[in-house]
Amino acid sequence: MARETTYLELSQEGGGAHKFYEVTVDGTAVSVRYGRIGADGQLQNSSFPTIEKARAAAAKKVGEKVRKGYAPAVQGQRTARAVSRREVTSAPSTARAVAPVLWRFRTGASAFGIRVDEDRCWVGNQAGDVYTLSHGGEVLARYSLPDGVKCLVADEFWIYAGCDDGTVYDLSSKVPFGAYDIAADVDIFWLDIREGVLTVSDRNGGLTVIDHEDEFQWSRKSAGSNGWMVRADGDAVYHGHSSGVTAYAQDGSGELWHAPTKGQVLFGWQEDHAVYAGTSRYTVERIAKATGAVEATYRCDGSVYSCATSPDGRHVFAGDSSSSVYCFDADGQRLWKLGTGSGSALSMQYLDERLYLVTTDGSLVCVDASEAAIAAAQQGSVPTAMDVKSAAALPVFTPAASAAAVATVTVAPAGGVVVECVQQGGRTRVQVVSGGFETSWNVQFPRGIREAGARYVVDGLHPAPGGFYRVRGEIRRLV
Numbered sequence: 001m002a003r004e005t006t007y008l009e010l011s012q013e014g015g016g017a018h019k020f021y022e023v024t025v026d027g028t029a030v031s032v033r034y035g036r037i038g039a040d041g042q043l044q045n046s047s048f049p050t051i052e053k054a055r056a057a058a059a060k061k062v063g064e065k066v067r068k069g070y071a072p073a074v075q076g077q078r079t080a081r082a083v084s085r086r087e088v089t090s091a092p093s094t095a096r097a098v099a100p101v102l103w104r105f106r107t108g109a110s111a112f113g114i115r116v117d118e119d120r121c122w123v124g125n126q127a128g129d130v131y132t133l134s135h136g137g138e139v140l141a142r143y144s145l146p147d148g149v150k151c152l153v154a155d156e157f158w159i160y161a162g163c164d165d166g167t168v169y170d171l172s173s174k175v176p177f178g179a180y181d182i183a184a185d186v187d188i189f190w191l192d193i194r195e196g197v198l199t200v201s202d203r204n205g206g207l208t209v210i211d212h213e214d215e216f217q218w219s220r221k222s223a224g225s226n227g228w229m230v231r232a233d234g235d236a237v238y239h240g241h242s243s244g245v246t247a248y249a250q251d252g253s254g255e256l257w258h259a260p261t262k263g264q265v266l267f268g269w270q271e272d273h274a275v276y277a278g279t280s281r282y283t284v285e286r287i288a289k290a291t292g293a294v295e296a297t298y299r300c301d302g303s304v305y306s307c308a309t310s311p312d313g314r315h316v317f318a319g320d321s322s323s324s325v326y327c328f329d330a331d332g333q334r335l336w337k338l339g340t341g342s343g344s345a346l347s348m349q350y351l352d353e354r355l356y357l358v359t360t361d362g363s364l365v366c367v368d369a370s371e372a373a374i375a376a377a378q379q380g381s382v383p384t385a386m387d388v389k390s391a392a393a394l395p396v397f398t399p400a401a402s403a404a405a406v407a408t409v410t411v412a413p414a415g416g417v418v419v420e421c422v423q424q425g426g427r428t429r430v431q432v433v434s435g436g437f438e439t440s441w442n443v444q445f446p447r448g449i450r451e452a453g454a455r456y457v458v459d460g461l462h463p464a465p466g467g468f469y470r471v472r473g474e475i476r477r478l479v
Helices: 051-067 371-378
Strands: 004-011 018-026 029-036 042-047 101-106 111-116 121-125 129-133 139-144 149-155 158-163 167-170 177-181 188-194 197-202 206-210 216-221 229-232 236-241 244-249 255-259 265-270 274-279 283-288 294-299 304-309 315-320 324-329 334-339 345-351 354-359 363-368 386-388 417-424 427-432 442-444 455-464 468-478
Touching: 004 051, 018 051, 029 051, 111 345, 111 354, 111 363, 121 149, 121 363, 129 149, 149 188, 158 188, 188 229, 197 229, 197 236, 206 236, 229 265, 229 274, 236 265, 236 274, 244 265, 244 274, 274 304, 283 304, 283 315, 315 345, 334 371, 427 442
Parallel strands: 101 386, 111 149, 265 304, 304 345, 442 468
Antiparallel strands: 004 018, 018 029, 029 042, 101 363, 111 121, 121 129, 129 139, 149 158, 158 167, 167 177, 188 197, 197 206, 206 216, 229 236, 236 244, 244 255, 265 274, 274 283, 283 294, 304 315, 315 324, 324 334, 345 354, 354 363, 417 427, 417 455, 455 468
């Protein structure tokens, strides 16, 4: 049988989705390539016992996509989804001393995404790679996503990666899956997530809010553009853009306050009672969540690309456009300034006297931020940084392209939880079949593998505020 290829696209010139889906049948082998138009995409390969079964599986995949709005197309005729890369410059540091770097991991591409928790460190770069490392610098795993990573965000212990293809991937299991799909007319700049509700800020200064079922909730357009900051809590969404920081009610009912800033906002951080805005005019500004009043200003020597605080707000950290990192006390007094040795910090996070940076040269850097280490560094004494390497046998996890790519079982293993795809209100939802769970709650589940009537087994489910379940562990199809 001759090799057969079907190429589909979902794309509207006025700003719809910009994705492709290609299925190739070659004898008993079926390959699926998918992703953002203009990119190479992700590849999945499957084999079947007979040519007939391979063709039937391919036809089913194509049919699923056509029902979702995909149509036959000629590759290369349509333009790719608009993607804005953050344009940054990074000059050498003017600091007299360098920071005490414990270890450095070079990811191979410029990186913005960082997340550090009690168990591990995460870094995501513009090549679509997300790595997890131990706090000691050992590389544990790699996730290969179809497009560049904008940022990494966490909701409790669930980790999400927002990518240039408009998909927000859940990385909490071995197989990452698309949990949210952002419309192509939203040119994503930054994300935050809380209790399953995703907030997205964009190039035009817009703000879009999506719930755990990937359904639009509300949107707003700020007075500025380039929304590089969005943070959310139980009361409000805090949106930083070229004209300052604007707070909106969590339910979208209206604006709570607007705080102009000195220069456009390039990064944002939050604590319980304040948000911190890094600006192009060399400052970090602490703004009260309740009133929008500027409570303190932290002055750097260059545009502030990133900022963070110690958990109690006792110390404020900042990274500037000249490859320097700063520490201030809560009132704004500068305590120290040191060179990073790895370019400018595009994002950062502090944990347990360590400051973790992702930089313009694509490195994840671990700095010893203890008082003793900083004092020694100011005198010119720093440790020899460990240059972290990836192991040759490093596990690499990629998203499943379709239900056929998911491992199958014939009997639910002990302790497994069975869920079922059901039609509800014209949409395919996922609900729990196993006993002991609230059956009216829906499950946040990969959209790419939902099929009406299909059943899956997951290692566990975790209830989330707002009345839904999140998947814990591996997903397998029950056949």
